[in-house]
Amino acid sequence: xxxxxxxxxxxxxxxxxxxxxxxxxxxxxxxxxxxxxxxxxxxxxxxxxxxxxxxxxxxxxxxxxxxxxxxxxxxxxxxxxxxxxxxxxxxxxxxxxxxxxxxxxxxxxxxxxxxxxxxxxxxxxxxxxxxxxxxxxxxxxxxxxxxxxxxxxxxxxxxxxxxxxxxxxxxxxxxxxxxxxxxxxxxxxxxxxxxxxxxxxxxxxxxxxxxxxxxxxxxxxxxxxxxxxxxxxxxxxxxxxxxxxxxxxxxxxxxxxxxxxxxxxxxxxxxxxxxxxxxxxxxxxxxxxxxxxxxxxxxxxxxxxxxxxxxxxxxxxxxxxxxxxxxxxxxxxxxxxxxxxxxxxxxxxxxxxxxxxxxxxxxxxxxxxxxxxxxxxxxxxxxxxxxxxxxxxxxxxxxxxxxxxxxxxxxxxxxxxxxxxxxxx
Amino acid sequence: xxxxxxxxxxxxxxxxxxxxxxxxxxxxxxxxxxxxxxxxxxxxxxxxxxxxxxxxxxxxxxxxxxxxxxxxxxxxxxxxxxxxxxxxxxxxxxxxxxxxxxxxxxxxxxxxxxxxxxxxxxxxxxxxxxxxxxxxxxxxxxxxxxxxxxxxxxxxxxxxxxxxxxxxxxxxxxxxxxxxxxxxxxxxxxxxxxxxxxxxxxxxxxxxxxxxxxxxxxxxxxxxxxxxxxxxxxxxxxxxxxxxxxxxxxxxxxxxxxxxxxxxxxxxxxxxxxxxxxxxxxxxxxxxxxxxxxxxxxxxxxxxxxxxxxxxxxxxxxxxxxxxxxxxxxxxxxxxxxxxxxxxxxxxxxxxxxxxxxxxxxxxxxxxxxxxxxxxxxxxxxxxxxxxxxxxxxxxxxxxxxxxxxxxxxxxxxxxxxxxxxxxx
Numbered sequence: 062x063x064x065x066x067x068x069x070x071x072x073x074x075x076x077x078x079x080x081x082x083x084x085x086x087x088x089x090x091x092x093x094x095x096x097x098x099x100x101x102x103x104x105x106x107x108x109x110x111x112x113x114x115x116x117x118x119x120x121x122x123x124x125x126x127x128x129x130x131x132x133x134x135x136x137x138x139x140x141x142x143x144x145x146x147x148x149x150x151x152x153x154x155x156x157x158x159x160x161x162x163x164x165x166x167x168x169x170x171x172x173x174x175x176x177x178x179x180x181x182x183x184x185x186x187x188x189x190x191x192x193x194x195x196x197x198x199x200x201x202x203x204x205x206x207x208x209x210x211x212x213x214x215x216x217x218x219x220x221x222x223x224x225x226x227x228x229x230x231x232x233x234x235x236x237x238x239x240x241x242x243x244x245x246x247x248x249x250x251x252x253x254x255x256x257x258x259x260x261x262x263x264x265x266x267x268x269x270x271x272x273x274x275x276x277x278x279x280x281x282x283x284x285x286x287x288x289x290x291x292x293x294x295x296x297x298x299x300x301x302x303x304x305x306x307x308x309x310x311x312x313x314x315x316x317x318x319x320x321x322x323x324x325x326x327x328x329x330x331x332x333x334x335x336x337x338x339x340x341x342x343x344x345x346x347x348x349x350x351x352x353x354x355x356x357x358x359x360x361x362x363x364x365x366x367x368x369x370x371x372x373x374x375x376x377x378x379x380x381x382x383x384x385x386x387x388x389x390x391x392x393x394x395x396x397x398x399x400x401x402x403x404x405x406x407x408x409x410x411x412x413x414x415x416x417x418x419x420x421x422x423x424x425x426x427x428x429x430x431x432x433x434x435x436x437x438x439x440x441x442x443x444x445x446x447x448x449x450x451x452x453x454x455x456x457x458x459x460x461x462x463x464x465x466x467x468x469x470x471x472x473x474x475x476x477x478x479x480x481x482x483x484x485x486x
Numbered sequence: 487x488x489x490x491x492x493x494x495x496x497x498x499x500x501x502x503x504x505x506x507x508x509x510x511x512x513x514x515x516x517x518x519x520x521x522x523x524x525x526x527x528x529x530x531x532x533x534x535x536x537x538x539x540x541x542x543x544x545x546x547x548x549x550x551x552x553x554x555x556x557x558x559x560x561x562x563x564x565x566x567x568x569x570x571x572x573x574x575x576x577x578x579x580x581x582x583x584x585x586x587x588x589x590x591x592x593x594x595x596x597x598x599x600x601x602x603x604x605x606x607x608x609x610x611x612x613x614x615x616x617x618x619x620x621x622x623x624x625x626x627x628x629x630x631x632x633x634x635x636x637x638x639x640x641x642x643x644x645x646x647x648x649x650x651x652x653x654x655x656x657x658x659x660x661x662x663x664x665x666x667x668x669x670x671x672x673x674x675x676x677x678x679x680x681x682x683x684x685x686x687x688x689x690x691x692x693x694x695x696x697x698x699x700x701x702x703x704x705x706x707x708x709x710x711x712x713x714x715x716x717x718x719x720x721x722x723x724x725x726x727x728x729x730x731x732x733x734x735x736x737x738x739x740x741x742x743x744x745x746x747x748x749x750x751x752x753x754x755x756x757x758x759x760x761x762x763x764x765x766x767x768x769x770x771x772x773x774x775x776x777x778x779x780x781x782x783x784x785x786x787x788x789x790x791x792x793x794x795x796x797x798x799x800x801x802x803x804x805x806x807x808x809x810x811x812x813x814x815x816x817x818x819x820x821x822x823x824x825x826x827x828x829x830x831x832x833x834x835x836x837x838x839x840x841x842x843x844x845x846x847x848x849x850x851x852x853x854x855x856x857x858x859x860x861x862x863x864x865x866x867x868x869x870x871x872x873x874x875x876x877x878x879x880x881x882x883x884x885x886x887x888x889x890x891x892x893x894x895x896x897x898x899x900x901x902x903x904x905x906x907x908x909x910x911x
Contacts, residue, residue, distance in 0.1 A: 067544055067740075068747035075543050092541075099539045107756060108533035112870075114524045114721040116517075118500050119492055149574040149723065149750055156749050160607065178748045182585065296539040296755035298574065315492075322493035323603045324581050325574055329754060330721035331532060445537075 069174055069423040077417050088473055090435045091417035093229055095293035095382065097441060098449050100349045103292065106338040113330025119322045121147035125333045128340040129301050133284070135342070138275050144304045146317055147328045147336055151259055151287040151300030154317065157324065158283060158302070159183040161316035162253055164220025167208060169200040171385065171424035171432070173229045188212045188219050189425060196376065197385065198228025199235040202242035209250045221253045224274060227260040227380030230424050230434035232361060234264065234380050237272035244277040254282040260381040262291040262350055265358030269379055280305045283313070288339055290381065291350055299332050352455035357382045359461050361437045363471055371478040382438035388431035391482070395431070398484055402429050413484070414477040440470045494599055494848040502842050513898055515860045516842035518654055520718035520807060522866060523874050525774045528717065531763040538755025544747045546572035550758045553765040554726050558709070563700050569729045571742055572753045572761055576684055576712040576725030579742065582749065583708060583727070584608040586741035587678055589645025592633060594625040596810065596849035596857070598654045613637045613644050614850060621801065622810065623653025624660040627667035634675045646678045649699060652685040652805030655849050655859035657786060659689065659805050662697035669702040679707040685806040687716040687775055690783025694804055705730045708738070713764055715806065716775055724757050777880035782807045784886050786862045788896055796903040807863035813856035816907070820856065823909055827854050838909070839902040865895045
């Protein structure tokens, strides 16, 4: 097992933090973290939960599971508390599901960098499938059908398809008609859908139609969510799984609870207190969430304009805080700089332009392509006070782009990409 | 994967909680939880850590790893911060180590009920070995040598031996001479030792000699600990691994960090704040810890007296809050009650005598034996105020056995076992 590596996004984050501590000026856009202050009442709930120092039920206490059931029920997914398991992040839940469900994994490219390594840990093969032109986060439905059949013809056993709705890394949301097509394939081919909806509450326009596969094929969809992205609580590690009602769902839930009991026991009690509050969605929390979503939308749109002006192709972001540009139109111009693939493009941006991004090959994309992920959530301020100011502006309905610290980092990013093009001649 | 079960101790805990809620009177001695109030300053650190909402390094922030390194260094184990990984409990660390290290697992019987299922999840075979007469938590050294050679002769590949120092379930500590013998076998047979020292700070007599295998064979010992038992923080999920210095240790640490990055990311930031405080061991915390250890010792000794008076064999407890009696001397007397193995003994005690214990077969012991684990830590009070009073008495140097609520539950337990014997005629 020698030579295992830290998950590339976490490794890049550690590397950049070390270089910044050494005084280097790097604009860190390589890590998918909503770097925003903790909403005050969440910190109060954390403190109030200190007395929850006993283990309690593996799946989570009744109050937190009921709150989470309410959260889903308000999203057109009627849910009982018994369908819910909470955990220290969504990662261990995704891992346990891959351990519990036999067969191979169908995975779109690019995709968040943890699905595939978890599949390998669970002894699964990973069948990579292209995303549609219009959005990321899902396999192209026709490619999904073909991929399942081709894998089976070769002796494979694809049984799970992961969807990321909305998507990391593309910052887009698959539209309802694409979801319906994928659900139809899942029915035809008897696939379990794992719908990772951890960015669901960060749609830039709340009117954007969101369809969960759990609304279409409820008996074959597990929904994953958590508070890391929507409430900027990545470091608090709070994740949730919603299992289907009925025998098949109950059996899977029991299997995952069993694995949970051996691998991590349960979500920390004080974090259960936090989750019980957050998933009950009181108005003050929803106000903050809406403000954060507006902030993400405004900054992601501004960076999108910079990238497109540079000459890159890039899907317009509609949710979360990511962009996934493609510099293929600039391949000829970039070649004299030694940039010929995603490795050299990431390196060049980091060393020559002081901008850290995550190269597409870390996300399962073709390393020959000139694609990478930008996390725009890292632009809300280097100092805590700036980040608080960013949120306050969004809450007050001000345009966050007018804040000096955000305008400044946007200008730096713009200069970096303009400079890239100038160097490229 | 149908038919997975929840880890039996957690399952029993849930079952008892449900029956108690329905009004049944059950003395719950089946779950290994230090059911004591949270020490005030720990709750303050939790609240103070709310701002740690970013992911940070997988292994833990520098401050917490330095505090943990200091903790080990004060225990004759010189340690650098880089040798430490913190995690949401010791379970995920034990799981990751089993995934990272190839080969099979050598495991004493009885042993804590999670080592073996984790080995199976990691695709390992489990070679079960008897414990010595005098103590649990370790294989008999001669049986270890023979077991390794027999397993290899049969095509197995035993590579890891787990020790539990002090032990759950027997409440005993393997003496230094036994540890040295085991370390010699580990050297001869090239085994990695995983030394689970999560009960180390709960020696009933602090003068009892404790030898960690990491003092004897440092390059081949990983030490595991956490705050669940010593500080009654099971529900907060804080665990630690200390890896050997040097190339081999560094490689294993890197492998475990890689697995951590894919399975759970990191320990929650507020819990890292708690751990940084706790592992720095300020005097007020050590006072509380010493008081808790005295409380555990006094109550475990009282229950030991009851069991021995009943006619059971039982090693005297010297650490933690467990007893592991053997009712073999009463087999003839118990047979008319339908008690003939550990299943029926556990059932009879629960249904007829209102006492919940964990049968030995759940801990890998022979199901034909009449052995079970008692967790005496469940006797400190049904109400929060009673538990606080138990700790206050121990801090004040009072005899906890004179507290009415503890005297009362001890009398109940005594009646249960006296009654068992009377029924048995």
